[in-house]
Every structure is written in structure tokens, then in C-alpha cells.
Amino acid sequence: MKFFVDSADPAEIQAALALGLADGVTTNPTLIEKSGRDFQNTICAIADLVTGPVLAEAVSEDAAGIVREGREMSKWANNVVIKIPLSRAGLEAIRVLKNENIVTAATLIFSPGQALLAARAGASWICPFIGRLDDVGQDGMDLIRTISEMYANYPDINTEILVASVRMPRHVTESALAGADAVTVPFKVIEQLMAHPLTDLGIRRFLDDWKKFRKK
Numbered sequence: 001m002k003f004f005v006d007s008a009d010p011a012e013i014q015a016a017l018a019l020g021l022a023d024g025v026t027t028n029p030t031l032i033e034k035s036g037r038d039f040q041n042t043i044c045a046i047a048d049l050v051t052g053p054v055l056a057e058a059v060s061e062d063a064a065g066i067v068r069e070g071r072e073m074s075k076w077a078n079n080v081v082i083k084i085p086l087s088r089a090g091l092e093a094i095r096v097l098k099n100e101n102i103v104t105a106a107t108l109i110f111s112p113g114q115a116l117l118a119a120r121a122g123a124s125w126i127c128p129f130i131g132r133l134d135d136v137g138q139d140g141m142d143l144i145r146t147i148s149e150m151y152a153n154y155p156d157i158n159t160e161i162l163v164a165s166v167r168m169p170r171h172v173t174e175s176a177l178a179g180a181d182a183v184t185v186p187f188k189v190i191e192q193l194m195a196h197p198l199t200d201l202g203i204r205r206f207l208d209d210w211k212k213f214r215k216k
Contacts, residue, residue: 001175001176001183002023002024002052002183003023003182003184003190004024004026004053004182004183004184005025005026005186005187006164006166006185006186007187008031008032008035008037009187010045010049013046013049014049015187016190017049022049022050023050023052024052024182025046025049025053025055026127026184027042027046027055027056028057029057039056043056043073043076043077043080044076044077047076047079051079053079053081053103053105055107055125055127056080056081056082057082057084057107058070058082058083060089061089062089063092063093063096066089066093067093067097070082070084070093070097070102074103081104081105081125082097082103083105083107083127084104084107085108086107086108086109086114086117086118091106091121094121095121097122098122098123099122104125105124105125105126105127106118106123106127107126107127107129107164109126109127110128110133110143111143112150115147115150116150119151119157124158124160125160125161125162126147126160126161127164127184128140128164130144130175131165131167133165140165140171141174141175144174144179145178147161148179161179161180161181162180162183163175163183164184166185166186167189168189168192171183171189
């Protein structure tokens with residue numbers, strides 16, 4: 001399973017790269033606004049850092065506007081993927097851009113039906129938001145298991161599942177068990193995945209034993 005970094009901070013992305021955990025990057029207008037940087041410059045800078053997909057979100061509400069944004073952003077770098085919210089206009093835009101060989105990702109997916117429509121429209125990626133489903137009392141991982149099983153029934157579906165709105169390490173491991181192709185995570189979740197109190201305890205004991213050995 002691939003790891004994407006959900007960030008607009010080059011320092012975080014470089015830290016993930018050093019760990020081999022930046023197969024791609026997801027961004028959104030909120031993340032970039034918080035960074036205080038220019039949208040296009042931020043996307044181009046991130047695209048220079050990683051070789052994998054960099055998801056940049058279109059913000060128009062009509063299909064023509066989304067297509068126009070998609071065409072423009074696709075020129076910024078070869079690895080830019082146009083992230084498009086799932087809506088009627090979004091589906092129309094995904095189909096148009098697919099026919100122009102522009103790679104897209106359907107985002108804000110909350111149901112199996114939406115995932116199926118996105119695949120039929122030609123999205124290369126879908127981004128189901130599991131944390132937000134958990135927030136409203138649903139089990140977000142049920143959605144990933146259902147989509148994975150559904151896609152497996154049809155070998156002609158090439159759409160990859162990129163699990164988004166990941167809040168905790170459990171979401172990552174369950175995504176892997178459910179057959180997701182990738183997860184996009186804040187860097188703090190990567191840090192949480194690395195940590196375990198027994199590992200810390202073991203390291204301290206090994207070091208203490210080594211110091212005792214050196215004194216002999």
C-alpha cells in the first residue's frame with residue numbers, strides 16, 4: 001500500500017521522503033491557505049520534491065470551470081493530478097479531462113455509489129473520507145471494504161482507492177487490510193505509526209546494557 005502525505009508544508013514532505021513514505025502528496029485549498037503561500041507556486045514546489053502524484057483541487061462549481069482549471073493545472077508539472085469533488089459537474093468534468101488524457105482524482109467520496117460513478121467517469125483515483133464518516137456515527141472503514149470488494153468484481157476498473165481523512169494509525173492498518181491502494185496521512189500520523197512504548201523501553205534497555213558492557 002502506498003503512502004501519500006496530506007500536507008502543503010515542504011518540510012513535512014521532505015521528512016516523509018527521508019523515510020520513504022511519500023509516494024505522493026495530497027493538498028487542498030485549506031491546507032495551502034494555512035501555509036500562507038501562493039497556490040500555484042506551492043503545487044509546483046511540491047511537484048518538484050516528489051516523483052509521485054500531487055493532487056491539486058479544482059474549486060469551480062460548474063463543469064466548464066473545473067475543466068478549465070484542470071487543463072491549466074495539468075500544465076504546471078507532469079505529476080499534477082486534478083482533484084475534483086464528487087458532484088454532477090465534477091463527474092462531467094472528470095469524463096472530459098479523461099478524454100484529454102488528464103489524470104483526475106474524485107474527492108469527497110462518502111458512498112459506494114459515488115465510488116462507482118467516479119470509476120465509470122474515468123477517475124484514476126478516488127478519495128473516500130473515512131474520518132468524516134466516523135464523525136457522524138458511521139464506520140468509515142466499512143466504506144473502504146465495500147468499495148474494494150465492489151471494484152474487485154470488475155477487472156476493467158482501473159481506479160485506485162486513496163483513503164483520505166485519516167485520523168489515526170488504526171485507519172492506516174485497516175485500510176491495508178481492506179485492500180486500499182494508498183492512504184494519505186498527515187505527517188503526525190506517520191510519527192504515531194512509528195511509535196510504541198515497548199519499542200522505546202527496549203531501546204533504553206539496550207542502551208543501558210551497552211553502557212554497562214563498555215564500562216567492563
